[in-house]
Amino acid sequence: DTGVSQDPRHKITKRGQNVTFRCDPISEHNRLYWYRQTLGQGPEFLTYFQNEAQLEKSRLLSDRFSAERPKGSFSTLEIQRTEQGDSAMYLCASSQGWNYGYTFGSGTRLTVV
Amino acid sequence: AQTVTQSQPEMSVQEAETVTLSCTYDTSESDYYLFWYKQPPSRQMILVIRQEAYKQQNATENRFSVNFQKAAKSFSLKISDSQLGDAAMYFCAYRSARTGNQFYFGTGTSLTVIP
Numbered sequence: 001d002t003g004v005s006q007d008p009r010h011k012i013t014k015r016g017q018n019v020t021f022r023c024d025p026i027s028e029h030n031r032l033y034w035y036r037q038t039l040g041q042g043p044e045f046l047t048y049f050q051n052e053a054q055l056e057k058s059r060l061l062s063d064r065f066s067a068e069r070p071k072g073s074f075s076t077l078e079i080q081r082t083e084q085g086d087s088a089m090y091l092c093a094s095s096q097g098w099n100y101g102y103t104f105g106s107g108t109r110l111t112v113v
Numbered sequence: 114a115q116t117v118t119q120s121q122p123e124m125s126v127q128e129a130e131t132v133t134l135s136c137t138y139d140t141s142e143s144d145y146y147l148f149w150y151k152q153p154p155s156r157q158m159i160l161v162i163r164q165e166a167y168k169q170q171n172a173t174e175n176r177f178s179v180n181f182q183k184a185a186k187s188f189s190l191k192i193s194d195s196q197l198g199d200a201a202m203y204f205c206a207y208r209s210a211r212t213g214n215q216f217y218f219g220t221g222t223s224l225t226v227i228p
Binding site for chain 1: 117148150155156157158159160163204206214215216217218219220221
């Protein structure tokens, strides 16, 4: 068990470009979550998967954002046509069932210039 | 929507002393969970302690304990015998027992431990 892995650790992109982040959860965890954390704020919920099904999406997840979890394993979060306001830390977490604590990854820090 | 408020952006404590971090929350639900997470410079959120709202007894984990006041909607974290490794951002978080799909986090308290 190597914990929750996120890749890349840092990403700098120009405004208007597309970016994709990857999250590898703990292998036996069936639930996967994405959060966004901006400077000076706590993490905010973006979306959640149970196995491969995306069951909940926050209104923060605009139509430029898309998340997938094919085969219920790793997940990707894509942001199209990035804007400066997308600059943030994107955190992934996983859990086994809903009544268990989350295990967080170390996040991907996105900077849009 | 549930809200979580941490009114202390920064706190400091002398090594080996005790410090209390404050958290209040707003909810209309009766069954929920409360958490304290630690986020060191390495950025990974680490669970410090968890409290079920239906339990009257305050949770304790080694040097960490909470003071849970359900009627007042208050959930403070006490760190005893503070160590240099306790320096981090601390986030209070709420999760509904009914839906449980997301956490609501406060804005965090930055804790400095002075040697």
